Amino acid sequence: MPTAALAAALAAALATARQHLVGRLGARFGALRYLPALFRQVRAASPRLFAASLALRLVGACLPVAMLWLAKLILDAIVAEHARPRPTPMGLDAWLADPHLSRLAALVAAELALAILADLIGRLGTLADGLIADLYGNAASLRLMRHAAALDLAQFEDSAQQDKLERARRQVTGRTSLIAQVFGQGQAVVTLLSLAAGVAVFTPWLIVLIAAALVPAFLNEWHFTRAGYRLAWMRTPERRRIDYLRYLGASVETAKEVKLFGLNGYITDLYAGLADKLVADNRALAIRRAGWGGAFAALGTLAYYAAYAVIVWRTVAGGFSIGDLAFLAGAFQRLRGLIEGLLLGFTQISGQAQYLEDLFSFFETVPTIRSPESPAPLPDPIRQGLAFEDVGFRYPGSDAWAVRHLSFALAAGETIALVGENGAGKTTIVKLMTRLYDPTEGRILLDGLPLGAYDLDALRARIGAIFQDFVRFDLTAGENVAVGWIQARDDAGRIGRAAVRGLADGVIARLPARYDQPLGKRFEGGVDLSGGEWQKIALSRAYMRDAEILILDEPTAALDARAEYDVFRRFRDLSAGRAAVLISHRFSTVRMADRILVLEQGRVLESGTHEALLALGGRYAELFALQAAGYR
Structure with missing residues (x-):
């Protein structure tokens, strides 16, 4: 291969590797971009508690190095006292009168005061973090509920969006520990810097040794944290199904039929199969993580004791005092824990931030059905009514038309009934009327303007609808x-x-x-x-509402024929002067409508009064005859 071609191939390979590495790093660290947004929300939940927590952690971060330094001074003072001749035994008065011993007593008292202060700050910090977490959890839950309420019905009915909502719901309270963890990481950084500054006075290169030995442990935890997130993300559908099976097997709403049909064994078997698979996946990941983690932890321990041996040797050689030995040993022990904690904590934070992405990416979901920026004033009262003009609609993810080339009008003060077999498009029409969906093609007018021209809340406030599957x-x-x-x-x-x-x-x-x-x-x-x-x-x-458009979409299925007739008769009387839509499979009730639309495969097949449709002898007459025969 020519040299130029070889160089070009090598450059391309390096570019590909670089792009792959950048992509992986971006995927791992990209979720950290949500941390500022998280802290803005936490601060908004309680600005005073947020500031108090930061102040407590800043003070607490400086206490370890101060306590170690006091311990060094105490030990050096004790060693000096052993070398200084003094009368024995010494009484309390002699202790207090001796300036050297008085200084030693003051150092011990200062260390005691710092220990009490450290405990108090730790408890106050834990209290502040707990209160902040509760306040943020409540605020985030409210935000989640409000945002979910603003989403489209189609977004709720889409399984992928349901998975997204489920992941977001789990993260509302599940990520409150991340707040304290990031605060703790910040406190650890300040402590590490203060300890490192103290150690650097004696042996700065040993810090590099410990840090280098702990980097593999950091990379290991980083890898397995990412793997854990990927596993949790992929298993979201299974978790939702497990939650549903748990509901089926232990719910008052389902208990009757579960017992009657003997479904308990079937449901528990399904649950056990899914749960065992999730447990097996988690167990395999946990075993690999523990094995590699143990190996890299041993490497970190080896580096620490190597540094400790150097310090002991320097002390025996006279390079350090006993106080220096105590300070360095304590500082290195803390530094080792801090560096290891920071490296591992960073991987955990980046891992938790990936889950945080599930929450904030849900908030980034934008509804497609919303009010225009400058909505037209809603007519008061409605004068012309609703008009469907060549409306077609397909449900998201479906190639089949629910309704197609649909044109009809609902005049103000008119009552129409929608009749047709299941799947004819009756409920779809109601969803389009209430703008739970927008048409795929064509348009729906209210007093001459498209429904999308009006404020969404104001439009729905004029409509009273009860569905078959009411809550x-x-x-x-x-x-x-x-x-x-x-x-x-x-x-x-x-x-x-x-x-x-x-x-x-x-x-x-x-x-x-x-x-x-x-x-x-x-x-x-x-x-x-x-x-x-x-x-x-x-x-x-x-x-309950003074609606100008009333809709009853088969809400009387559990009523007998007479009770349903009474309901619809009263409905017609009470809806006088309002536009109304009736949907029912009982022809004895729909016959009281001003006009009946017979639907078939999403189109208006016939339209007219009950008498006119019977006289027509078409589909309506056929269905009416079949139902009437069942009452003979």
């Missing part, structure tokens, strides 16, 4: 109704009127504590309700 909150009965408009949770009259409209007043009247009765079995004193009773509670939520 059963383990709160009081009054709070379960009030969640429909939580701003009015203290308005007992409004809650009572909403319960009457949703037919929940009779259910609540039978409860021991009425509106103050806790519901659900999760907490002590809670009372559970039947499916139909829960649905009446949920229906009442829709009447």
